[in-house]
Amino acid sequence: METEIEIKFFFNSKFASELYEKINSHHVISTQKQLLNNVYFDTGKRALRKMDMGLRIRSCDQKSVQTIKTAGRVIGGLHQRPEYNEPIEGLHPDLARFKSKIWPQDCDIKELENELLPLFCTDFNRQTWLVEMLEDTLIEVAYDSGFIKTDSGTKEICEIELELLKGDENQLFVLGESIAELPQVRLGNVSKAQRGYMLADGLDFKAKALSPSLLTQAMSVEQALLANLQHGLQHTQYHEHCYLESFDDVALYQLLQGIKFLHQNLKLIKNVVPQILNAAWVGELHWLARSFSWFDERFILQSMLEDNGFYIRKLPDFKALMIKLEKQYNEQPDRQAIEDILTSTRYCQFVLKFTQWLIQFEKIPFISKKSTTISSFAADSLESGWQELKRVSHHKPFSIAQLLSYQGLLESNLLLGLSVGNLFCAQKSKTFHSPWLDIKQGIKELDMVNIVAEYAQLETDKSLQAEYLKWVTRKQNSLAHALQQSKQQAMLKKSYWHN
Structure with missing residues (x-):
């Protein structure tokens, strides 16, 4: 052999x-x-x-x-x-x-x-x-x-x-x-x-949602976080290949989910292994995230244009608005610009440096100063993350500005669940996350409404502007009410990481 x-x-x-x-x-x-x-x-x-x-x-x-x-x-x-x-x-x-x-x-x-x-x-x-x-x-x-x-x-x-x-x-x-x-x-x-x-077998590379990292109770904290980093890299690379085969934006979205997952686990691991911040690939991961920072706007615009603009079809002068949205969408980096990043020397060397670090990291005989198990580390991390989100959103009804400001913290906590949530009951985890996922979807819709609001502010025809703003206000109020209901449900859910 x-x-x-x-x-x-x-x-x-x-x-x-x-x-x-x-x-x-x-x-x-x-x-x-x-x-x-x-x-x-x-x-x-x-x-x-x-x-x-x-x-x-x-x-x-x-x-x-x-x-x-x-x-x-x-x-x-x-x-x-x-x-x-x-x-x-x-x-x-x-x-x-x-x-x-x-x-x-x-x-x-x-x-x-x-x-x-x-x-x-x-x-x-x-x-x-x-x-x-x-x-x-x-x-x-x-x-x-x-x-x-x-x-x-x-x-x-x-x-x-x-x-x-x-x-x-x-x-x-x-x-x-x-x-x-x-x-x-x-x-x-x-x-x-x-x-x-x-x-x-007649199969193609298809985009697939980021799955929970398959951790086990027998792992040490270091082993679990190493497994998470490998999981995130694998998801990112799979969708890099998928995108370059199909040029499907859904694959690019999942590639960025992989990058965000890596960032989330970088936050986790730096408290356990502080020297990770000196690794050559860390700065390159930040560069990669910045390189695709425009994609959230592109994804929102794409959602608005889907099904021939079904979401905004009831707006007055709908066709003119569609032309403006398509122009804004086409001003985003094109397929060639994305391909240039994914086939660049810098990206290739990032993956190579990261791979070498992962291989070396698993050979290091870590001895933790604290006898922390992965389950207790995971529970503490989940408790800290979700309590912070609940604290900032607990006292007042959601305002539109508040909702949008929570977006990063909410996404971070959902990625935290994919990182360490597998250690706990899957059904309880699903029940806990369900209303928060509804809130995430609602915030995405709010982003779509806000793009219409931006166009309304630039509209010179005052009667048309008034119609736009009326639609925006109605949508915002409806979403705020629905999201307030989801928040109330979310606050009542029991923490799935506690026995």
């Missing part, structure tokens, strides 16, 4: 000459070119996939090797997966050649082998360079260019892989930072096999 430790990048083939120049600036010992043909197998019911295994036969120079990759993990662009390789005759797997210990005890490998089908192939040209780094470290750099093919279609392969053959893992990141300087390169947390399975 071998365990691959490698960093993967997605790349643009039109910058291949820059890649060659970059690699040759290091100490290259040897280089090689190969044509690799790979066929991936599974059963019709995806038995191997369910066992977190991937099976392929790779053919090169009239020789074939079958490979099983078992469950590993991906952090940022760093892939660590155990793999088993066996020479083979022919192009159909011979599972008996693998060591029996890799299979589950109840697995009938003969029956499994009989059910195997070729699902997809990945055919690509691979150019490799053996690079010598400091600390007696050897790294293989591979540049793969080709296609994933199934009966239903093809996907392009253009990737750079850095595999640690021997030596210091930190040197992998040193070389990685150099590769990150190339144009339009980004860390890849999706393997060729995963992309192949999705293509074979």
Whole structure:
């Protein structure tokens, strides 16, 4: 068995000459070119996939090797997966050649082998360079260019892989930072096999809501917060890939939820591990959040334009207002500007630095000064956050200005629930959060109303202005009343983090 430790990048083939120049600036010992043909197998019911295994036969120079990759993990662009390789005759797997210990005890490998089908192939040209780094470290750099093919279609392969053959893992990141300087390169947390399975099954990368972090009571505070940071990075990277595949604003919204989740957990972890604020990636996380600070306005404008402006359709001179809103929306950063951020050297190096820090952080033997369990830490954090929100909103009925000023604190507490709420009863958590989620939705609607109010103030036709303001006042009063009802319900809900 071998365990691959490698960093993967997605790349643009039109910058291949820059890649060659970059690699040759290091100490290259040897280089090689190969044509690799790979066929991936599974059963019709995806038995191997369910066992977190991937099976392929790779053919090169009239020789074939079958490979099983078992469950590993991906952090940022760093892939660590155990793999088993066996020479083979022919192009159909011979599972008996693998060591029996890799299979589950109840697995009938003969029956499994009989059910195997070729699902997809990945055919690509691979150019490799053996690079010598400091600390007696050897790294293989591979540049793969080709296609994933199934009966239903093809996907392009253009990737750079850095595999640690021997030596210091930190040197992998040193070389990685150099590769990150190339144009339009980004860390890849999706393997060729995963992309192949999705293509074979007719699946696309779809945006999905940020899920609660799966913490357990057995974790230390440090382990739990590390898991949260990995969870936030994974969500962010998934939606980076999703957006660049689809250019869907919903994917971009979820990418920003991932960034906000990371910020929320940075607040949590700095009280436990103060030295985190010195980490190189922290300032870059703030830069990334600033780079997308305009998106909240874009999202509100998009909501107003949905369904041909259904929300504002009863306003007078509706068509003229729609033209103004569309103009304001089109003045927001466009698709190319967003793509430029996500394929920039700075973003790629942020993910790389963050990944390296996460790997190093989990190796540090932390000894907490206080014997705080993760459940008590979570309960204290939730209590502090929600009490602050309840305190500032308890005494007076909501005003419009107050509502909008609570937006950041409310979102912070909802993200806190996604960070540590999984440690407590899910049903009680859902019941507790429900009225607060209603308030969040109401505040979003208030933002939409306020944009109309801004246009009303600029309207020179006084009768038209009066109609706008009448609509705004009616909407604001209705929302304020509904949100006051939701607040009253929220104040009565029992804290789900207490027994």
